[in-house]
Amino acid sequence: MIVRIANEGQYRVDSGALDEINEIDSRITAAMARNDGAEFRRLLGQMVEVVRSRGKPVPPHEIVESDLVLPSPDISLDEARRLFPGGELLP
């Protein structure tokens, strides 16, 4: 599975990591809904770290499509909110 971390690059990750990533993703969405910026940043950092530690970087000369794209770990809650149409977090 190819996972891209925005503004950083792509990693080849074994699909076993997917469950972990999805679990953090749903907690991130919950933190966004609660407007909890600190928790949002912490979880986003954690999710990116899963990819970095369990994945192998795709070499620069290899051009492949990603299965998943993670936002850059330094985005703010406001920036993340803007990724959603109308800035709303609908389930």
Add this chain to the structure above:
Amino acid sequence: MGLISRMSTVIKSKVNDLLNRAEDPRQTMDYAYQRQLEHLRDVRRGIVEVVAARRRLELQAAELKQNTSKLDDQARRALAAGREDLARLALERKQAALQQIQSLDPQIAELEQQQEKLSETEQRLTAKVEAFRTQKEVIKAQYSAAEAQVKIGESLTGLSEEMADVGMAVDRAQEKTQQLQARAGAIDELVSAGTLEEIAAPSDTVERELAKITVTQSVDRELEQMKQQLGLPQPQPPRQLKEGE
């Protein structure tokens, strides 16, 4: 809908935009390659802008520091001339300048980080563009083969995704740079108008009042120190009038 799926959708829609521009995959590849070169130029321009914004803030911090020693000197001279009111005003302005310097430091650090990120992006993108150029020529030479068609799709999608990602990174860096430039402009104006406090003051009323108290306390403390250094009488008892005053 989760953050990842949203982010993936945003990138994929940008990729589709790029892919839908031409009918003949060979043309699309040439087009993508040209766009990629443009993107590289954007990234390099972005780096130049970030560096310029950082230099400006650094210059401003240096000016503010200079300003504080000037205000310090003014306060001393005012005290020596018996104008405590003027001395107090100068010291209040000095406090505001100090607060401003403090708020500039993290902004300068943030721009440094942006610069580093963009430089990494530039290196990554340069490698991808070079890889794509080679692949493109190979694929175009054997275009008739069915296998080549599949490859065109793969590398085009992969490259377009890279472009979409880089595009977003450049947009973000530019947005940040513009925000900081606007702020730097506002500081410049206020510095020349001598009313720095307006920017330094927090928006919350309680915080603002608390900040005022802190400023008053530091100003009082500094006034005392200056008086001591200048050998002026201390304020505890109201100053007695000498003969002839």
